[in-house]
Amino acid sequence: MRWIYHPVPPAEIEELSRRAGVGPVLAELLTRSRLGKSTADTFLRPVLAGLSDPFTLPNVAVAAARLRDAIARKEDLIVLGDYDVDGVTSTALFVTVLRRFGLNPRFVVPRRAEDGYGLSRSAIDRALEGGKPALFVALDCGTNSHAEVEYLTGLGIEVIVVDHHRSKDQTLRQGILVNPHVQAEGEGEGRDLCTVGLVFKLMHGLLKQLRQDGHPQAFEFKLRDHLDLVALGTVADLVPLVGENRILARHGLRIMQETRRPGLRALMEVAGVKADQEITAVDVSYRLGPRINASGRLADAALSVELLVSEDSRFCYDVARQLDLCNRERQDIERQITEKAEKLVEAEFAAAEGIVLFDEAWHPGVVGIVAGRVTRKYNRPCIILGQEGEFAKGSGRSIDGISLVDVLGTCREHLAAWGGHPMAVGVSLAKDRVPAFRKDFAAAVRHHAGGDIAEQRLEISTWIEAGQIREALMSDLDSLHPFGQGNPEPLFGVRGVVLRQPPEVFKEQHFRFWCDDGDGRRLAGVAWKMARRLPPVGSPIDLAVELHWNHFNGRKTLQLELVDWRAGPDS
16 A cells, blocks of 8 residues: 655645644645635534525525425425435435425335336336325436436426436426536536435525515424434435535534434434434444445335434334344345455456456345445445346446546446446446446546556545644544545554554454553554554554544543554664
8 A cells, every 4th residue: 555645835834824723733634625714714614604595506496486386285295215315314304394384295215126226117106106296306316317207297297306416418308407417517506415415405495485475384494403314415425525515514413413303313322323422424424324225225215214204203213223134134245245246356357447246146235335345445446236137237436536427428338227426326237238348347447547546545644743642633633524525534644653562453353552652641543454464563663543532431532543554664
C-alpha cells in the first residue's frame, strides 16, 4: 500500500487557523478541503437556515401544488418506493407527512425476486389490486420508466416521480418529474441530494403552500422533527455529505439521538445503538442501514416501511427483531459469497482493472455488499452477479475517481437494464453476455482510470505527534462530523511509534496494541482483520490511524483505529 501525503503551505494553515479560530490540525484539514474562512464557518456550523428555498428545484412547486390539491380533495394515493434505505425512508417520510394532513396513502415496495428493480409493471399491477388511485407517486425510481408511467397515465392516473438517478436518454414525457440530475444545469441546485432529501424538499414546499392557504395543521407541523429519516437515507445512500446533505445529516443524526419514532428506537435497540451515546454515520452505515436493507434483500422491504411509520411499539419491536434475523442470515450468505469471490479474483482476474464475477448460485440480494468488499480489498471497480430467472443480475461498486455511470455508458449494449450513481449501480444482462461484458467493462475502467490503478493508495490527511492525540483534538474532529462521501474521515499519520509489549490477538482476526505518547501517557489502539500482519515490538514504526471514542462498560476512552503500519526510518 502506497502512502501519499500532499503538504499544505504552512502560511495557509496559519492564516485559516487565525481567522477561523481553530487549532492547526483542524485548520490543515479544512485547508485541504479547500475551505476558506467564510465556507469553513458554514461547514463547521451547518444550520437549517442554510437550506435553500425548495422551489428553486425544478418541478417542486408543481408537484407540491398537486399534493395540495390531493389533500383538499381527500384523494386516494399510492406510493411506490424502492427497496433500499433511501427508498424506504423516502416512502416513510412521504406517508408520515401526508397522514398528518388527513390522507392515508397506500404504499408498496417492489419485491426484488418478483418485481425486479424500480417501477416495474408487476409492482404497479400489485399496487393497483386495491383499486385505482387518483395519484401514483414513485420514489427513488421511475426516471427511466417511460412505458410504465405512460401505462399509468393511460389508466387515467396522474403520476409524480421523485428520483435522483440519472436519465439514460430523454426525460419522462408524461407525469411530474422531480429530479435535479435530469433538470438542473451543470452542478445545479440539489444534484447531490438523494431521494429522501428531495422528498424533504418537496414536503417543505408543500408546507409553504399550505401555510399560504392558511391550513391550520401546516402551522403546527414541524418538518424538522422528521430529519431522522432524512439522515438515515442520506448517509446510507453514499451521496456526498457536503452542502445541504451535510446540514440534513448533521441535524438528522442529532434528532435520531432523541427520536420518538417507535420503529427507529426498536431498530436502534436490536442493532446495539445506544441512546446515551452520540449516533454517528458509522452507526447508520454498519448497524441501522444493513438491517433495513436486509428485508429487501431476502424478504419484503415493505416490512421496513411499516416499521418506520408505525406507532405501535410492540409491533415495532417484533419487526425490528425480524429484520435483525434477516440481517444475520444475510451476513452468513454474504460471507460465503465473499470467500468464493475473492478466490475467483486471485485465481482468474488478478490483473483485471475492472472486475465482473458471476455465479448462478449467488443470491442477487446480497451481491451488492460483496461487490463493496471486493472493491475495497482489491481497489478496483467491481460488479458481482447472481442469477435471477434467465438473467445475470447484480450490483457494482466503484473507487474514488471512477464513475460507474460513465463506465457502464460505454458498454451498455450488453445490458438489459442498469441504473444508479457514480459509486453504486445495479445491472441486469443475459447470462451469455457476461464474458463480453466482463471484457468491455475492464477496458472501460482502464480508459476512465487513465493509468494503472492496481496499487492501493493511502491518503494521509495530516501528520501529527502522538502527544497531540488528546481530547482537544477529538473535540475539533467532532466539528467535522458526519463523515462520508465528500467528507472522508481524516487519516492521521504518526511517526516513530514504539510498541513496548506484543499486540494482543483476539477472535483470530484482530489485534489490540498499546503505545505511549512520549510523555509516559499510554494510548490504546485496535486493528481490524490485521492479525496476520502484526507490527514489531521495540522498533520504531509509522502508523496510519483514525481516531475514535470507544464506549465500554459506561466508560468513554480515546482509541486509535489502525488502518496500516510501516517500518519507521530508524528501524
